[in-house]
Amino acid sequence: MSGTRLFFAVCLLISAVAFLLAIPSTAPEKAMPPAPDVGMGVWQEYKCEGCHTLYGQGGNYAPDLTHIYATRGGDYLREFLLNPAAFHPDQRQMPMLGLTKSESDNLLAFLQWVGEQPAANTWPPRPINVSGGGSLNVLPANASTTISSAANSADPVVRGQYLFSNAPAICSTCHSLSADVVIVGPSLAGIANRAGSRVAGTSAEEYLRNSIVHPSDFIVPGFQDVMQKNFGDVLTSDQINDLIAFLMTQK
Numbered sequence: 430m431s432g433t434r435l436f437f438a439v440c441l442l443i444s445a446v447a448f449l450l451a452i453p454s455t456a457p458e459k460a461m462p463p464a465p466d467v468g469m470g471v472w473q474e475y476k477c478e479g480c481h482t483l484y485g486q487g488g489n490y491a492p493d494l495t496h497i498y499a500t501r502g503g504d505y506l507r508e509f510l511l512n513p514a515a516f517h518p519d520q521r522q523m524p525m526l527g528l529t530k531s532e533s534d535n536l537l538a539f540l541q542w543v544g545e546q547p548a549a550n551t552w553p554p555r556p557i558n559v560s561g562g563g564s565l566n567v568l569p570a571n572a573s574t575t576i577s578s579a580a581n582s583a584d585p586v587v588r589g590q591y592l593f594s595n596a597p598a599i600c601s602t603c604h605s606l607s608a609d610v611v612i613v614g615p616s617l618a619g620i621a622n623r624a625g626s627r628v629a630g631t632s633a634e635e636y637l638r639n640s641i642v643h644p645s646d647f648i649v650p651g652f653q654d655v656m657q658k659n660f661g662d663v664l665t666s667d668q669i670n671d672l673i674a675f676l677m678t679q680k
């Protein structure tokens with residue numbers, strides 16, 4: 430083969446390749462339903478966890494996204510992922526990552542899946558719900574009764590006071606008796622004054638009994654329904670009466 434022919438042959442080959450490359454790919458993108466596992470690949474590829482956390486794991490530069498799908502919803506997030514610069518211009522900005530539509534759909538399927546996992550229910554962990562300064566004074570400073578005699582006192586108020594901070598009740602894990610100290614549940618300082626007006630038509634004693642036995646019936650505004658539900662089983666009716674007698678002295 431002469432040098433010239435070889436030269437033309439190579440030129441032909443190059444132009445053929447160039448021609449093939451120039452043909453736009455007309456095959457439409459296959460419409461695959463978005464999938465969480467594919468989305469997880471996109472999450473890793475774009476290093477989202479360099480800036481974001483899921484279940485608290487990852488970078489702390491940008492918000493935790495464990496519950497973002499439930500918080501913002503798919504429509505908002507789709508817009509956001511394709512054009513983050515258009516959102517919250519006054520805040521730290523997320524860079525434009527140039528995601529394709531299908532990448533962002535898969536990511537959203539992944540973020541939705543993350544938020545639906547059982548572990549996501551406990552993330553973020555509850556904050557340490559203690560505010561205020563006082564001390565957890567359960568027995569009055571001038572109490573002459575010792576702890577063991579308190580448990581067997583003839584006075585229901587003293588027995589109830591003992592139970593309040595001892596097994597099997599230990600209400601004091603979650604309730605303080607100082608007005609300015611909130612643990613997990615509301616302070617029970619002054620509860621005797623409020624109990625009668627919490628639920629229309631329910632006396633203070635009835636309300637207290639129901640608060641102990643059926644805590645979910647009435648949720649004190651601003652608190653979560655986390656008081657345990659089994660006090661009706663673990664406490665005897667005498668013990669519940671004693672607790673009520675004690676709480677009725679908290680004026």
Ligand code: HEC
Binds near residue numbers: 478497501510523
């Ligand atoms: C370089 C850091 C960085 C990377 C990488 C990054 N983000 Fe972000 N992202 C941010 C910042 C900063 C914000 C807060 C933006 C704001 O408040 O406007 C944010 C916010 C978000 C939000 C919440 C939007 C809202 O309004 O609540 C979502 C969802 C999100 N990012 C998803 C992703 C996904 C998915 C990836 C990976 C494909 C990713 N981010 C990668 C920095 C980043």
Ligand code: HEC
Binds near residue numbers: 598603614620641
């Ligand atoms: C695990 C934490 C926890 C324990 C233990 C607990 N509680 Fe509660 N309690 C709460 C929370 C949270 C609320 C507020 C939500 C609600 O109303 O159920 C509450 C509400 C109450 C209320 C209503 C207060 C109001 O202002 O209306 C009373 C009364 C009460 N608890 C009494 C008790 C007694 C008595 C005990 C012990 C037998 C006890 N709790 C043990 C968490 C707890």
